[in-house]
Amino acid sequence: MLEKLQTLKTEAISAISAASSETTLREVEVNFLGRKGKLTEILRGLKDLSPEEKGKLGKASNDLKVELEAQIATKAVELQQAQFGKLAESEWLDVTATGEEALRGRLHPITQFIEEAEKVIAGLSFTIASGPQIEDDFHNFTALNIPADHPARDSQDTLFISGESDRMLRTQTSSVQIRYAESHKPPFRIVVPGRVFRKDDFDACHSPMFHQLEGLMVDKDISLANMKAIMEEAVRKLVNPEAKFRWRTSYFPFVEPGLEVDMSCTVCGGKGCSVCKQTGWVEIVGCGLVHANVLENVKIDSKKWSGFAFGFGIDRMVMLKHQIKDIRLLYEGDLRFLKQF
């Protein structure tokens, strides 16, 4: 009989440890300790034994019962913990996580560039100014020394507000030079980032809406050397620290002398490509010393004060900074492009 108990014990212990779920463990429990269970049967049979045997076997069977109950309880806890562990893995949730990457917005490369430019140029003691995108003839042309019959108007294919000869979409941010100077006394230094509009094609190099960054500094004894230092510093910081420049004389009615500055093409490294029209150089800015007529038009004494002005083409600078070959990419809103910045 004792041997039978021993075999039962081995059998029960291996069944308990093999149980892989709470259900199978419960089956093992019923199988050994349930009303019709194997150990219960032995316990029931005790009554037919001699008192001596009953004592011996009774104790052994009870001990076994207690031991099996304890083992089953321990196993049940183990199985439960394993199940929670799995749940923690499969139902894992980080309530502090931010939204999905794809849904997070970001600034357009042009906006990024403007913000950066504002920081860099503000660091050179320039104030940021702005003006309206719908302009009148005086601010967009006449006050800038471009009178009604001036041929320079032809090169700025102007979009007029229909039916209104004196209202147009500004063709240049230079108009803000006038607006600012009308309401401020020199000395001052301003930069004006903003949109401008021209009746233009929409192809790899042109867009009817683009961006300029105008600069104006009016003070005493301003020279081209001041302008060169400030502009080269700004472009190196904003576009490329290695940038090389080519200064050429040019003509703009509101400056005298007038200059254009080319920057070495960063798209092809100077070898020649579609962005630099195979020349290795890209024109990025028009500039010069403010024409006396412009100062007088805004009631600044041109004998006392002088100034320089510049107008950067922001879109071109963004293209050079990021080696973008087609201006249309900046305006098509294609996420595959925009996500790269």
Ligand code: DAH
């Ligand atoms: N407004 C000119 C344009 O749109 C660019 C320009 C040239 C701005 C010379 C200036 C300047 O301030 O001095 O073509």
